[in-house]
Amino acid sequence: MSNNQFKKGELYSFITGKASTAMARRLQKNFKQHGIEITIEQWSVLYHLWKQDGLSQQELCSATFRDKPSITRLVDNLEKLKLVKRVASKEDRRMNLINLTEAAKKLQDQTMDMANQTLNEALGGVTAEEIEICKSVLQRVYDNLK
């Protein structure tokens, strides 16, 4: 049992570990080299708006697994960059609906290509089956803890 726990302890370093940040940093670098001056955190917000424009900040919280203050500032910074605009909802005046600008729409294809390319690099030598298992493990870890 203590042996088993030690093995799990090793996994801990991988999960908190740096595969994800290595990927984030690589993607960020690709953006920068192509003159795209957004952070991957900002990109992850745009990612969900590209799938569906006009989400509320609360919906962005759920979609990106962030808390409210985090989304407030990410939207602040995206607004400064003129990539989104807050629009007060008419049905519920507490809500801000976040709308993409034309500039943000233009970023979609370009950055999605870079993201896919980064993923191809990252997943070199990994089979589709292993990917599925890894996805499902990470999903269960998340579900177990949330």
Place this chain on the structure above:
Amino acid sequence: MSNNQFKKGELYSFITGKASTAMARRLQKNFKQHGIEITIEQWSVLYHLWKQDGLSQQELCSATFRDKPSITRLVDNLEKLKLVKRVASKEDRRMNLINLTEAAKKLQDQTMDMANQTLNEALGGVTAEEIEICKSVLQRVYDNLK
């Protein structure tokens, strides 16, 4: 091919995604509930010092996958908490050797138990084989990108 890429795109959200931060947050909460006022980032530094005391900051960089400024500040904060002490190396006066205090040594057993417990919760319903595959995928992702 584009189908394949879409599947990978989904993985991206899992890898950058929040399994790791969910685990970190849970462990942090466990610490707090037991009156242990350190962050999991600070804990991850102590973790390596428990395995081997007196590492240099550079060695802590490699061990924790962080850059030099990050370690400088984490050690700053650990020093404020009187959990470590910087000691200039006698062989190479550029180096700080980081030594655990007695207070830090006392934290080891307690926090390791909590970490193992958090991992057991996180890995509920995941087989040992799946864990191994997941570890190996994350390791390859890291190696592909570093």
Place this chain on the structure above:
DNA sequence: GACATATAGTTAGTTATGCAACCAATTCAA
């Protein structure tokens, strides 16, 4: 209608990360 409660979003404070520029000690080479 009035008060309690819940929900959407913001603000303030602390910690952490990445990058770039920097200083100081060491090593290497002409």
Place this chain on the structure above:
DNA sequence: TTGAATTGGTTGCATAACTAACTATATGTC
């Protein structure tokens, strides 16, 4: 042995994260 390059560490700046406390709108109950 002197000058260049390397290595270990620090500082400044910007972005982002979590917690807690706050405002404002909306809902629900008596």
